[in-house]
Amino acid sequence: MAAYTVNNDVLTVQFKGEIDHHSAGRMAKEADELITKYEPSLLILDFGGVTFSDSSGIAVVLGRYKKMTAKGGQTELASVPKSIKRIFSLAALDKLVKIRENV
């Protein structure tokens, strides 16, 4: 299970390890279950513990962003490693969600 914190209506989900097609499904599902359970107004996806991501990580962010937006909530990304940031900006994710330095 992904580590997470809930503070008022801010849900922070800490992703860990490598995000690829093999692992992304489980990560997305865990985040979705937490969103459904806590109905946060702000979701922070913390990439501080992520050591690798390919395009599967883009879809993980996009899917959670859509789920949050549907309920009027916001999504932000935190502590995204430099190499992963480049992939995210190729997909223009930085135009869609705020990418902050720290949680």
Place this chain on the structure above:
Amino acid sequence: MYLSNEMALSFPAKSANEGFARVSVAAFAAQLDPTVEELAEIKTVVSEAVTNAIVHGYKETTGIVHIKAKLYSDSFAGKIVITVRDSGEGIKDIKQALEPCFTTGADDRAGMGFTIMQSFTDKFRVTSSLGKGTTVLMEKTIVRRS
């Protein structure tokens, strides 16, 4: 540049092999003394091509993914040439497939794999034949650091 080393890797189209494939190619490329960033780029493009073979090439069927990597070098630079090949269903319209955000996948795909492969390599080519399979060729130059 002369061919200094080569390797081949074949494995069944299982998602558990995605990590194995990218780490293996990166470990092989380490002979060219790439930067941490270049290594991350090599891992990423291999992961994209292998995932495409598994997800789009073979879909629910099984098959073998073939990777070949060749290292070239001279006194100024090194170069890695990687091919990833599947014998899956092939691509109907390559031009369309290369467009950013185009995907025939479900909502767990972003349509960004080919865009990432192009942006992280120096040369990139896709050849595909419907019903026969797809081959992705990627070249990346690694400049020698003194």
